[in-house]
Amino acid sequence: MTAAGDNSLSNESPGDFSSHDVQAALAANAHAAIRWFGPAGPGESLSILLEAMAVSSRATNGGLSARHPTEFVALLARPLCEWLPTTLDESLVQNDQPTDFCRDLFAEAGDDPEAELVQAKIGDSRKRFALVESGGEREYAAFRRFLIEHGISRRAEAQDAVAMSGVKPTELYEEIPATCRVKHSNGSVFYSCPVCGWAMLSYETELACPWPECVADGARFQLDGDAPRPLGGRLTPTPLAPDDYVRLKRGPWRYTLIPGLVELRLADALSAMEGVSVQLWPGRDRFDLLITIDGSRRWRVDVKDWSNPDALARRLRQDDPLEDIFVVVPDRRRWQVPVLRHRLANTKWQVTSVGELIADVRRRARPSKK
Numbered sequence: 001m002t003a004a005g006d007n008s009l010s011n012e013s014p015g016d017f018s019s020h021d022v023q024a025a026l027a028a029n030a031h032a033a034i035r036w037f038g039p040a041g042p043g044e045s046l047s048i049l050l051e052a053m054a055v056s057s058r059a060t061n062g063g064l065s066a067r068h069p070t071e072f073v074a075l076l077a078r079p080l081c082e083w084l085p086t087t088l089d090e091s092l093v094q095n096d097q098p099t100d101f102c103r104d105l106f107a108e109a110g111d112d113p114e115a116e117l118v119q120a121k122i123g124d125s126r127k128r129f130a131l132v133e134s135g136g137e138r139e140y141a142a143f144r145r146f147l148i149e150h151g152i153s154r155r156a157e158a159q160d161a162v163a164m165s166g167v168k169p170t171e172l173y174e175e176i177p178a179t180c181r182v183k184h185s186n187g188s189v190f191y192s193c194p195v196c197g198w199a200m201l202s203y204e205t206e207l208a209c210p211w212p213e214c215v216a217d218g219a220r221f222q223l224d225g226d227a228p229r230p231l232g233g234r235l236t237p238t239p240l241a242p243d244d245y246v247r248l249k250r251g252p253w254r255y256t257l258i259p260g261l262v263e264l265r266l267a268d269a270l271s272a273m274e275g276v277s278v279q280l281w282p283g284r285d286r287f288d289l290l291i292t293i294d295g296s297r298r299w300r301v302d303v304k305d306w307s308n309p310d311a312l313a314r315r316l317r318q319d320d321p322l323e324d325i326f327v328v329v330p331d332r333r334r335w336q337v338p339v340l341r342h343r344l345a346n347t348k349w350q351v352t353s354v355g356e357l358i359a360d361v362r363r364r365a366r367p368s369k370k
Helices: 020-036 046-059 069-075 100-108 114-129 137-149 155-165 212-216 250-271 309-317 336-343 354-364
Strands: 152-154 173-175 201-203 206-208 220-222 245-248 276-280 289-293 297-303 325-329 349-353
Touching: 020 046, 020 100, 046 069, 100 114, 100 250, 114 137, 114 155, 114 250, 137 155, 137 250, 137 276, 152 155, 155 245, 245 250, 250 276, 250 289, 250 297, 250 354, 289 354, 297 354, 309 336, 325 336, 325 354, 336 349, 349 354
Parallel strands: 297 325, 325 349
Antiparallel strands: 152 245, 173 245, 201 206, 206 220, 276 289, 289 297
């Protein structure tokens, strides 16, 4: 058992998103996996599964190895490259549960992907912050940073933090789910991820964050009585009472908190360079970072952490900016850079990775501070 999956996109696989049929198969299969293994169960999801089989058969030119629904369900737990014409080695199901990669494909598909709906909800708060006498930039930044730094929160703190935004706390936060709760001598408890701060999931004998990068950074523990034993390099977090806390819903966690951590680390790395200043979420989030070198040269940056670069490119092409903006992907997704550059050719979107951006700024800046 591995909590987050061994087939992580951190392997720099150049995933093939070029075929429309493959795109359709990925979206249909993700939908089928989530419905089949979700609350509705197989009985109410058979038609969706059969449709996914048909779309996958078309993507393989009739070469799909599964001929029956049970065989197709088994394929969902195998790496995609083994049964679809793609180089992706991710699976859609693990331990009879949709993987986070599967949930990403589902969330990023369609005309109104969850990734954009989440950002739109948070973005709508800009109008409320604009009413603040000072313009609301500082207040908006505090709100945005709170979401990034509070994957879990005490109820009252969450209510206070989002009050000015106009967003209802229940649109962002939810109860600690049963999948995160473990037995303890003091009753039911949960543990926050020592990397991203979200509530970790309980997998029978293990406790881990569902995000692969957090697991790689040590957020994985063996459940052993009242003291989970570290399986990575992180110390065991303090057990918390679930009734006292709420956690971010998956959408805000995945598309605000996770990329937000990249934004904060990037801002810290660039600000440490002499002659470089960084402003986070300028103009109440017109973009993520404004990088200024020696008070003159300016770069506008948007950090994007999507699993499906084709879906991301489609969204970005619908909102081509009037001036150049760098789309920056995390280093674990730098294989997406050539894909996005091809999809976004002849637009104002410039594509690079975090590491490439830091190296480029360093070359143009004065020597780093000691």
